[in-house]
Amino acid sequence: xxxxxxxxxxxxxxEGKGKIIDYLGAKADVALRATGGNNAGHSIEVDSKKYVxxxxxxxxxxxxxxxxxxxxxxxDPKVLIEEINxxxxxxxxxxxxxxxxxxxxxxxxxxxxDRMLESLRGSKKIGTTVRGIGPCYCDxxxxxxxxxxxxxxxxxxxLLKRNVEKKNKLFALYGFEEVDFxxxxxxxTEYANIxxxxxxxxxxxxxxxxxxxxxxxxxxxxxxLLDIDFGSYPYVTSSNPTIGGILTGSGLNPKQIGEVYGVMxxxxxxxxxGPYVTEQDxxxxxxxxxxxxxxxxxxxxPRRCGYLDLVALRYAVLINGITALCMNHxxxxxxxxxxxxxxxxxxxxxxxxxFTTNEEELLKSVPVYEEFSGDLSDISQIRDFxxxxxxxxxxxxxxxxxxxxxxxxxxVGAGREEIIVR
Ligand code: IMO
Ligand code: MG
Numbered sequence: 566x567x568x569x570x571x572x573x574x575x576x577x578x579x580e581g582k583g584k585i586i587d588y589l590g591a592k593a594d595v596a597l598r599a600t601g602g603n604n605a606g607h608s609i610e611v612d613s614k615k616y617v618x619x620x621x622x623x624x625x626x627x628x629x630x631x632x633x634x635x636x637x638x639x640x641d642p643k644v645l646i647e648e649i650n651x652x653x654x655x656x657x658x659x660x661x662x663x664x665x666x667x668x669x670x671x672x673x674x675x676x677x678x679d680r681m682l683e684s685l686r687g688s689k690k691i692g693t694t695v696r697g698i699g700p701c702y703c704d705x706x707x708x709x710x711x712x713x714x715x716x717x718x719x720x721x722x723x724l725l726k727r728n729v730e731k732k733n734k735l736f737a738l739y740g741f742e743e744v745d746f747x748x749x750x751x752x753x754t755e756y757a758n759i760x761x762x763x764x765x766x767x768x769x770x771x772x773x774x775x776x777x778x779x780x781x782x783x784x785x786x787x788x789x790l791l792d793i794d795f796g797s798y799p800y801v802t803s804s805n806p807t808i809g810g811i812l813t814g815s816g817l818n819p820k821q822i823g824e825v826y827g828v829m830x831x832x833x834x835x836x837x838x839g840p841y842v843t844e845q846d847x848x849x850x851x852x853x854x855x856x857x858x859x860x861x862x863x864x865x866x867p868r869r870c871g872y873l874d875l876v877a878l879r880y881a882v883l884i885n886g887i888t889a890l891c892m893n894h895x896x897x898x899x900x901x902x903x904x905x906x907x908x909x910x911x912x913x914x915x916x917x918x919x920f921t922t923n924e925e926e927l928l929k930s931v932p933v934y935e936e937f938s939g940d941l942s943d944i945s946q947i948r949d950f951x952x953x954x955x956x957x958x959x960x961x962x963x964x965x966x967x968x969x970x971x972x973x974x975x976x977v978g979a980g981r982e983e984i985i986v987r
């Protein structure tokens with residue numbers, strides 16, 4: 566049986582999942598998204614053209630690859646249609662796109678609610694992407710959500726009306742802008758018509774494809790430390806971007822999973838609020854941001870930057886059963902005079918090697934670093950691990966030793982080809 570390989574974020578997102586998916590996707594028949602929504606932003610550079618994907622699995626760029634959006638994804642149809650159109654304009658064939666009947670739909674009231682909830686949080690803002698992700702997942706679990714298939718159901722109008730009325734009462738209560746039922750109904754009926762050709766039972770489809778021996782790559786969104794259960798709650802997203810979410814978000818079973826690739830950067834970044842032990846809120850962080858172009862693909866926000874945290878990375882390996890790591894931006898980190906690697910958290914005079922999601926403990930944790938010196942030689946043309954500068958090899962081997970998993974892919978530049986495969 567062909568196994569499904571999964572690509573997941575190991576830190577706080579934006580690890581460069583797109584690049585590795587692009588590499589693996591070239592050999593896949595099917596690209597799958599199972600989690601998150603258009604809070605994700607996956608950039609890929611092909612022939613010096615930059616594509617940013619929010620909902621459609623980026624594997625669709627490979628000719629003939631089927632792209633499936635699974636039931637665990639929350640879909641803003643407006644964004645999805647824009648993405649479809651933009652791909653079509655660039656000559657990409659999207660006839661191979663499939664959308665789950667069971668995926669939940671984001672409505673304008675979810676976006677307004679996201680904005681409202683952030684505002685009510687006062688000084689404890691999460692820094693969400695304000696794409697309506699959290700409120701849409703809340704409705705799903707509250708069981709008032711509207712799924713893709715409901716857009717075509719006889720009672721769609723009734724379901725929508727009930728939700729709009731309820732949300733408007735909430736908006737009125739807190740002095741936020743009310744939404745217009747008629748407008749939304751009309752808009753979403755049009756969206757439903759446009760998307761109809763892609764909608765299908767993706768669970769049945771996936772199992773059929775596996776039976777046919779098709780190679781499937783699952784494209785994770787967000788990341789381990791943004792997980793609602795395993796991340797730094799409440800500064801997380803409203804879903805499980807970890808391995809469990811891949812199963813529940815697609816209908817695949819554990820026996821069908823093959824490699825679990827954990828994507829990471831040679832340094833780290835976080836966008837949005839919340840604890841971040843190795844953050845460099847100083848000129849080092851500014852330098853990393855500029856060298857690594859660390860500005861959000863979705864919200865354009867400058868990302869918080871810092872050193873690589875092996876305590877967190879090993880946690881991601883444990884939670885997800887990561888079998889191999891993919892490290893991006895080795896070229897970037899080598900440009901620093903001194904590269905630091907966090908190998909422990911010190912709290913109250915004691916050193917911990919195990920991650921904690923407790924906010925107070927995280928805020929108190931002082932990183933214990935090992936240091937490496939930078940190397941300014943150009944590594945973008947290197948394709949063999951042995952040809953890397955000594956310091957780079959040592960850095961990589963130390964990471965592997967600490968987390969117990971091999972680093973199989975190493976990004977040495979932004980381009981599609983700039984990668985070392987071991
Ligand atoms: P990709 O797939 C980085 C962060 C937001 C915020 C928190 C909650 O590109 O790695 P949400 O809108 O999900 O309710 O926001 O999660 N966040 C991400 N950060 N990369 C992402 O996706 C993210 N998706 C959500 O910044 O802190
Ligand atoms: Mg991103």
